[in-house]
Amino acid sequence: MTTTAQGSGSLDNLHLAPLRSLSDFLLESARFQLPNFQDWEKWGKRVVNNLLYYQTNYFLMSAAVFVLVGLIHPMKVLLGVTIIVALVYVFVRFFAQDARRSVGADPNQQPNKWTVLAGTIAGSYLVLYLFDSVLIVAFAILLPFSLTFVHASLRLRNIKNKITNAVEIVGVKQSPMGQFLEAMGLMPTAF
Secondary structure: OOOOOOOOOOOEEEEEOOOOOOHHHHHOOOOOOOOOOHHHHHHHHHHHHHHHHHHHHHHHHHHHHHHHHHEEEOOHHHHHHHHHHHHHHHHHHHHHHHHHHHHHHOOOOOOOOHHHHHHHHHHHHHHOHHHHHHHHHHHHHHHHHHHHHHHHHEEOHHHHHHHHHHHHHHHOOEOOHHHHEEEEEEEOOOO
């Protein structure tokens, strides 16, 4: 089986990036500097390259932050996740049913408007009543994104980082972050 040089999105050549040492990620050998806010392209390259190089560290940091928030507020995180999952389930089910109805699956089947109104009011009340739980879950999800972006913006690249990223860009080894950045159109070009 042959694969293309750009990593055609197959899982054949997908490899997890190694975990970088704490010294390289944050401590002794790490060098930090504010990015040049006037040069958006250079700043963007720094962020993308650091996302590729430290992706496993960022994933573990995100998981640790979420677990830490979960340990501090276990019941609120559980309630918040339950509410968010229930809302997503209801919206997906409602819109999928609405789409089937508009296509013409069964035009005579109309939902009872009082049931929809009661469900909307009950769901809204539940979300407002447990809004602090939803906010804590949102915080537990958004804080790791913020920490990742700040670290990727401030961390200067080293020679090992540049070589590893060149291998990733050429497509010899493709990682989950490389797949994601390629799908978003943010993957830098080779040389």
